[in-house]
Amino acid sequence: MGWEFRRSAPSDNVMVPATSDPFESPKWAPPVWHMPPALVLIVNLVRGLVGLAAFCARHPVAVGVAGVLGSLTYLAGWRLLVWLAGLLAFVLCGWAWCFWPSFVRLVARPVRARWRYLAVYRRNWRPVMVMSGLAFYRNAREYLPTILRVEVTKTTDRVLVKMLSGHAPSIWQDHVENLAHGFGSTTCRVRTAKRPRRRVWRRGLSGQDWPGHLWLEFVRQDALRRPLAGLLDAGHPVNLTALHVGMREDSLPWRVCLLGTHLLVAGATGSGKGSVLWSLVRAMVPAMRAGLVQVWGIDPKRMELAFGRGIFNRYSDDTGGGMVELLEAAVAEMSKRAARFGGVTRTFIPTVADPFIVVMVDELAFLTAYCPDRDLRRRALAALSTLTSQGRSVGLCVVGALQDPRKDVINIRNLFPTRIALRLDEAEQVDMVLGDGAYERGALADQISPLPEIGAGVGYVRLEDSPDPVRVRAEWVSDAEIAQMADYLTAEAA
Template sequence: MVAAWLVVSVLLSWARGEPLLAWVSSGLAAPLALAGWAWWFPAGYERVVAGPSRRRGWRRYVRRNWTGLAEVCGWSRVLRDRVVAGSRKPSGQSVPRLRSVRAKGSTVTLVIRARAGQTLDQLEAGVPGLAATLDALSWRCTAHSGSTSTLLVELVMHEALLQPRDGTVPLGPTSAEPGQLLPLGRRDVGGVWALTVAGRHTLVAGCSGAGKGSVLWGLVAGLAPLVPSDTVRLWGIDLKHGVELRMGRALFATVADTGPDALAVLTALLDVAERRGQAMAGQVRAHTPRPGDPLHVLVIDELADLIAYADRETRMEAARLLARLLTKGRALGVVVAAFVQDPRKDVVTMRNLFTQRVALRLLSDQETAMVLGDGAARTAPAHRISPTAPGTAWVVDDEGNTDRVRADYWPDPVIRDLAARYPCRASMTPATPDPPDEGDERETSGSDGPRLHSVGTNEPTPPPRRPRSPRAPRARAAAAATSAEGSAAR
């Protein structure tokens, strides 16, 4: 652009006999002003100049090249020559109709009407090719307004999740209802990524360094404002010496960092679910959290340490207790949020009991399918997330739609401030079992609340067996001994 204006300036100055410098300076004024604007105020330049220009270019390109795009995506059909009124009509192509194309933010949205004889499945099969042709970063497609012949395609053209963002301590409840739509970060199509915890068990999977801590503390921060009023009660299990969860220890009613303590926590939560279920039977079908009758949320950092890598007795009992909790606790207001590095079936045996899953960066497409379901490796490729973008994840909503998101990062000082601002009032401390003659499980009242005792089962300990008295000799043996003595005497 600048070179072209220099050529024009030379020609105009020669033709009109005016100084060349005047034409050159006037032509460079506008580009230099825009360059300075972009340098000193990039956000304003992007909002006013660069963004609208880029979105206008996307729309223009799709409209002008729609026939060619439909052909390379495999959506077109060649029509044979037909004879109409005695003349041969040349062959052509039948392509889906582009009803509309819109661009907002970093997303281009297309509404495509299938051609005659074409199904939505055939249209969906060509969307990856369309995304690759337009150099889109990600894509998602759904039926438009429930139609069986119109497809809504969203293409993310610009990376909106490149820069990390730190989390901030919330000043009050983050949602109208406890545990509903907790803000964790951003979506690549724009807007806030929110996750619902109440009434759902959540599994977050990601390899080492994928950013599981960002999701964990974002979830805890969303629930934290309701912790002091005991509307939400947080429980923690962290068998990696409590390094992660003890950073915000004051937020939790208890944090178990050993196997026996973890079993005590699981047993206590099962007891809560049992008592609450008996109280709700015939009254209501779903628990509503309120002060004094809270939503119990169990946060497990590195699930595999509890159910796969611990000693045999601990992992078998933990797997049994956790499976029961996942099966019966959801409607009773006792939910689990577990985080794991290895999502394989031999590690996470109860993977299908988690009702919602988040896939951070994984190591293979098989792991992506294990976490998000069959076919997810194509629509939500978590194994292709960059290692330089921790906290980036793929999620699948209740309707099967995929979404690429990035959780906010939570530095240690912010976690400490969060714990200091919203401490838990109902503190509980796991303890070792009592002696057998005093009972297996006992609660003592005090300022710290009831103490949890790690127990293997809920059955009472049987009384010790008395030592067996010596067995009397059998009659046959006695007779043999008598005959032997008589022979010796003879």
């Protein structure tokens, strides 16, 4: 019978039966050395002191405040501490009463972000990472991604994460549903991270992609679940590079640039394309009244823009050739400006003599694909191609709306630098409008509700500073507001 050494005492090795094989050689195990209790106490004490020093180094402000308050309490008693707490509460209440925006930005949101970090993300981080498959095990060790910062808005949380070596954002994109349910949010989106200024030691790296880091955007509640209403603001100058159109999912204003670009709005029937068009018009009305902007309207359907035809400087819904003639008139104006500005300036600045012209076309597909007259289709496509390829530098902008973004319907969609995807019928159409990979990055335009009160005007856009799509909603403009805009403009003309 074979024997092996088993550890039964700190200094004894005992021969015990190992297996039933009589020819197996005995196995020997080294003796176990037990650390003396006094040495264990010293080691634990040193580890505790090192952890305390590390905590103080990471949180110097909190440790300093706690030390000062503790010293004051010891020297002057608890009444001084209560008096200081009351004074602090009075100052904070006064700050919130008089300067609420700054109080929210500097106090309320940082405190709420810290609370969400401790109560939600740090508390549930390990189980969610393990169950989502984003943790890694090697040699009996567990490796987890690290939370670096948490930022909160009214409706969303943004968590900055340092990924494990070898991770890529696409891996996290495959687990967004696990992350959303794990942290109790309705939606989770993966966003690229940019280098912050305070962490850049080399000039020129600020604002560039930050390898190994990403933002997780958790939506706590849908800020766009209800229709948005706006008002005509005639008291502020119009910024053609940031026209207020609606609101983003993170409760920030949604602003659209028209100066130096062209805009394409794609959406199925009832998706709210009219809300985007009329919101743009409403934002430009003060500049139209001042003569700095002109809006030319084309409406083959004779239903959307025709209601406010008195607002437009030029308007046509004549399917027999009037709409094409208006487009060719815009091309002629573009050629005149190019002849006058050539060699003089490369930057267009709107003036009363040379206003910024917006050619707004509803149902753009009628002119490019559905018009029964082949000659009119050819002329319209030639005029639109010329305007979208050459009109930006001389102050002409084309804003087109259509239902079907396929190439056989509009083969010049790549000439529109700015594009908006409202509710679409198919997932493939999202990439047609916003570019390849937009659907994988979270632009789920085919899943927008068809109910008008929920999904009208809701869509996705790509901002200039990020390739990630952002969910937005345009404000709804009523018939009474359109009539008010017409009266506002005609009263000035009279």
